[in-house]
Structures are given as structure tokens and as C-alpha cells.
Amino acid sequence: MDANGKKLLNELMELSFVAVELNLFLDTHPDSKDALEDYNRISERYMLLKDKYEKTYGPLVNFGYSSSQYPWQWSQSPWPWEIEY
Amino acid sequence: MRFNINPRTPSAPKPVPKNKRETKQEKTVEIKVPQKYEKPVNITLEEKVEDNTVQGKVNDKHQIPPGYGPGVPTHPIKPMPEYPYDSKPDQLAEAYVLWQKYGGKMYTPKEALEKGTLFPELYRPYSPERHK
Numbered sequence: 001m002d003a004n005g006k007k008l009l010n011e012l013m014e015l016s017f018v019a020v021e022l023n024l025f026l027d028t029h030p031d032s033k034d035a036l037e038d039y040n041r042i043s044e045r046y047m048l049l050k051d052k053y054e055k056t057y058g059p060l061v062n063f064g065y066s067s068s069q070y071p072w073q074w075s076q077s078p079w080p081w082e083i084e085y
Numbered sequence: 086m087r088f089n090i091n092p093r094t095p096s097a098p099k100p101v102p103k104n105k106r107e108t109k110q111e112k113t114v115e116i117k118v119p120q121k122y123e124k125p126v127n128i129t130l131e132e133k134v135e136d137n138t139v140q141g142k143v144n145d146k147h148q149i150p151p152g153y154g155p156g157v158p159t160h161p162i163k164p165m166p167e168y169p170y171d172s173k174p175d176q177l178a179e180a181y182v183l184w185q186k187y188g189g190k191m192y193t194p195k196e197a198l199e200k201g202t203l204f205p206e207l208y209r210p211y212s213p214e215r216h217k
Contacts, residue, residue, distance in 0.1 A: 014197070
């Protein structure tokens, strides 16, 4: 995987962690508009980057949550532990 | 092997019609206490047989143990045992947790992932020296 792919993956991991944090905060503070706004903004950016990543480097999730180009990419792209950041 | 899927097996006692059930039944039970805890204690249990339902289901086969029944959650919450000593403590511990607020300083996504939290007020770095 090239440097651009790693950069995208890193940013995806960061965004998904922020999403987890905001998710947990919102679980106990469902009325917080500011937190919800941030959550939605982060989710949107996450989905955008995920699409961008998957178009070039293959699906991040399987079992129907992402499509694949030909040939089938899931088992061909590197596993998470094979990527050296 | 055949299974009897009818919960009311022939041997099971017939359910008492609702209007004929006793409303209250007092029972004195002797509870054996280990010798170091003084003499045996007599505890009066109030068994309500009036409404034998747990969450809307008629329960014919199983006796509802005391402490369970209508209005009491059926999942196994075990109450704290009584303080086992002769005298009760004056005070027990109280937990007080400040309510987290939104809108203060937050870490950047990169920093948050490294530190394990998005919120500086929740950041507790582990320092091995402190835990020796």
C-alpha cells in the first residue's frame, strides 16, 4: 500500500475514534446539540473518506457493507497487521 | 424422547383461581446462623400469594422467592447483604461524579487516538512510577 493509502487509513482510524467518543458522550447527553453537530460532521467526513479509500484500495468491511471492484479485493488487499505505518 | 411442551403437566398442581387465592401468608422461618454470629434469628417473611404474576405471566410451577414478584425486577439483582456485625457503621461510602460538559477544549483527532480520549478532562496518563 502506498503512502497515500496509509495516510487515508490513519485519518479514518482517527475519525472513527472521535466518533466513538462522541457516541459515548451523546449516550449520556442526548440533548447536547453541539456534540450531535460534531458527531454528524465527523460521520459525514468519515463516510466521505471511506468511499475515497475503498475506491482505490478495496473494501474496509465485508459481508455486504462495501462493494468491491473486479477482481474480488477483500482477500487480496493487505490485512491490518500487514500494513506498516 | 418426547417432550411435553405443555407447561401444565398432569402432575403439576392446578392453578388456584384468582379470586380464591389467599391474599397474605405470614410465615416464620428459623434461619440458622453460624455460631460465631450469636443465636439463631427468627425472621417473619411476608409471602404475597395474591398476585402470582411476574411481568404479566402466570407462574404456576415456580414459587416466587421472597424479594421477587410484581413490581420487582426479575433479573437477578442480588441485594447487598446486611451488615454482618453487631453494630452498623455510621457512614457508608458515597460516590459523586461531576457531570461532563461539552464545549471545552478538545484534542485533535490524531491526538485523541494517541491519548485514548477526546476530552482533556478525562485524560489520565499511566505512569508506571506512580503505581509501584
